[in-house]
Amino acid sequence: MKRKTFIQLGGTFAAASALSPITAWAQAPRLQNWAGNVTYSTGNVQYPKSVAEVQSLVKKYPKLKTLGTRHCFNTIADSKDDLLSTRDLNKVVAIDRKAKIVTVEAGIKYGELAPYLHQQGFALPNLASLPHISVGGSITTATHGSGVKNGNLATSVSGLEVVVADGSVVHFSKQTDASKLNSVVVGLGAIGVITKVTLDIIPTFQIRQRVFTNMPLAQVKQNFDKIVSAGYSVSLFTNWASDTVSEVWIKSRLDEKDHTEAEFYGAKAATKNLHPVIAQSAEKCTDQMGVPGVWYERLPHFKMGFTPSTGKELQSEFFIPMKHAVEAISAISKLGKQISPHLFITEIRTIAADELWMSPCYHQQSITIHFTWKPETEAVMRLLPIIEKELAPYNAKPHWGKIFTIAPKALASRYEKLAGFKKVVAQYDPKGKFRNTFLSHNIYGV
Template identity: 50%
Template structure:
């Protein structure tokens, strides 16, 4: 039988209607939902959704804003069997939506398969990550939602829908669905044969050299990340994840460049790190995936952080903005000019590239993109004051904010950024006419009511 429990309080027990709501991973957001359902089967998910007046799916709670909250109840899929089913013939894997990427990656690797990319952390759920267009890096790599071949979704009336890429109308609108269309119970993802990766970190790359060669820098490996605090004349670190085997290796245009850098120990004016690094200055690299060019599995190198350890800092906030990649250098100029406002509040920033896609609410919809990520100190009031300043500076580039991180823009401004925005709203109206899956975040940032 399904279990319905009050959201666990942080200390002590709570009575009905008086629960102390659970916090998100970063601890900066306290869910207002009164209860959380933990179904164990698809039928129980259907029953819970059909019977609720307001409900939303909760993933692994790694978003930094109110996107996952519900004015009614929440449903977690953590107690569903991950049901990882690999289909070697179609090169796909099907998993329960609540499965974490780290769990999936381990199983795929042991079966000789791989995902094309991972986010910086493997701790996040598959359904929660694709719902917000979560991404890794790489000029030719789409965000994680672009690997979705099919979705199984429980709609507001409890019926089960299966949407397939290429044949189901609305599929491109439903994948980055912000939890607004239903509860995604299963996700089918593209996979490929396992491949080997090496990871190398270079330090203190002069900004002038990076900006003068931006395309060459980001195309020099399968996945490139630049870490900076926006002050000074240098980019602090460049992380290069290079594919050493597998079908994409031959098309890795930058492999020669990276190879030269490995041999010379320098990369666009930066010097190769002699010891493993954490992106945050002074923090132990123990939490990070293997570096120093040691070849090994994709599953232990494509993310920055290891599954068994705390990712990033833990005590932090995050924001991220995406611009067309041709605006990257100009946008970096704007952000560097704001360093007196940004740097004092910052732990570190990361610059990554994401390939264009056709998912309606993807932050890379229709455009090869560059993402500017900000890991902030946990000083939310001050961060919220600087966000509108940054968004204004990036407005000429139509910067799209990450759905799962902190941003200032409201629904009207966000609507301007997505050509298929009204189609998404229509799809949500059709899938959820009684607005069972709406919450205050969606009202403010998407639906404008």
């Protein structure tokens, strides 16, 4: 990959000057992110196995960034200095059945936590489309699933343990100070190293999912609210190549309506399991055709034991107020001829509003328009400003862990709590130990 191309994947073009020369990267073999589009700027990676080790490392290094499962598609977790991976902080610490909470180490993956919770009779309200991601990394970037009544994954957090810049351990709790917790949960890696997370849990449940194909886009525009409210979690897939949505995935609890009809708003019921990219094998996807299954075997689109999605890809995603859903979808559909040749698939989802300061859904019921791109970096980087311009009238916010080019000034205008967030960061990291090029540009570059 050309050096210029790598720099652009950091989220914005302007980050180039702050990256260290390639010759400085030869200290040790360097990691890549999950999709291979980002190579981290240092090979100095530490793998602590305890909170005490994290504290020691935080005290030792003047600059440090935390890595989770390396699923971000930009450089939000990058550092030219030193990296700390939470890979080995991956255990369940405790479960409180009476309080309905579970405390876990931040590096545990949802696919590892979910079976344990089910065995204990509990569940999480929702999961992302793949279970391979860590709890700590997911909440830090406001990663989400779908459902008009379901918040992003960070909304399940009721407590955090964080090692801050001076090496001390700070606890945040919904019970003691909900406002402070809300200010740091979606922390973008700026507050410190998350070592433990306490999550609210609910009784375990089962889900069935059914898929409908080739829904006319006109039906989506006319009946959007009814369509996305048809199940516990609903996703729409399209590649914008025609005036149809290629697949509608409806995930319903067993106490909700089971969509057994042959037709759903003009779409036909699928006759076999499907992959969101219809030409690909459904082997890696969770079971469909209305077969009931445990929540963690249906809420994600992809199974834990397989490489999720398409593998080598790029991703971008934009959050739009749900009241502007049809307008935003219409705006993107007009770009179909430009977008489609470079796209694997787009997924449209809904997320409930929340109280988390740096969440794209702060006080905003949202839809997201998610682009899973072919690994064609130059084409994607040309298209993103065009897409962002079309979505600008709706104050679209990017997913913090995916590729975007929205200017810092525009980001600041769309996050009403940004100034307050920076004050909180200054309290726990006054010298910018956890600040990197991504944060310097996108959060502090106004």
